Amino acid sequence: MPRTGRRPGNQDTREAILAAARQAFAERGYDKASIRQIATTAGVDPALVHHYFGAKDKLFLTAMEAPIDPGKAIDQVVSGGLAGIGERLVRMFLTVWDSPAGTSAAALVRSAVSHDWSARMLREFITTQILRRVIAKLDLDPTEAPLRASLVASQLMGLIMARYIIKLEPLATAPRETLVATVGPTIQRYLSGPLDQ
């Protein structure tokens, strides 16, 4: 079979860059971490980091071993606007978690809960790769958007805990559409309802 796409590159160099990236994202957060500084820590040229991993968000996803790039899935969910977004978000979310990618994602969550640095990575991932995109695409009041987004995250994380980690019945084996119908309205209210009723 012919080799296609990028060469894998020197494995040690790749690993050194990923280790430097994990450290930078965990210690400084996504926004303050820079490719230049990660390259310096890894002892390579910044251009090599770009060459191996692409832009910062792609490097972050690789460093976290994120099983999917949430960008496309979120674009699809939010492109329909606020109407019905609660159900669409729960359906997309459960579809990913019920797929093989869900196993890797569960490992990420387990690690985040046990280790402070991975908790910070997960927080950065949820904030910058998921919630920020959702907020940016929906026409939310900027003074309320961060609280709305973190409430959405709390219910979705709880769904993950109950269904895939703690395996609490009957939620753990409930049909996906049952959860879409019951949890969807919660997400809808957190995003578009009044916040205090």
Place this chain on the structure above:
Amino acid sequence: MPRTGRRPGNQDTREAILAAARQAFAERGYDKASIRQIATTAGVDPALVHHYFGAKDKLFLTAMEAPIDPGKAIDQVVSGGLAGIGERLVRMFLTVWDSPAGTSAAALVRSAVSHDWSARMLREFITTQILRRVIAKLDLDPTEAPLRASLVASQLMGLIMARYIIKLEPLATAPRETLVATVGPTIQRYLSGPLDQ
């Protein structure tokens, strides 16, 4: 100071009983674990287990190192009936987690997420010590009650994850009453609202 209450008992014996209890609860679940079998595993008389730890639910709380006995707090919350229970449950829950007991509880959750056996213990704890009591005291349709209860648990676990473990802002530092006002209605709907709207 005079010694009051029960004698602490032989420390090795207590530890042997607790180890046997953890194994039994994790492997067989709360309902199927028996004091008699735990005593046999620990090589002691069942009466001694009762003497040291009291009834099965007390032994379970001690074996889990549960920071509080949820029984009383739940009785207080559910005694007011379904009206307003969402806000009362969130307020009670956050009050416990914001107290020193919350630190021990966070350790429990971390352990449950990392280890299968403690995930099972936490599931048994949530199911038998919390949800079962809530269901028993509220007049819920028995065919819907288990799903309602596990939906409540999903949102409360997610609140714990977002506020105390991942520390997602602004939820992590939001005033308690903000969360009572925003998450309370979710719990209320899961317990008393129609399940599909």
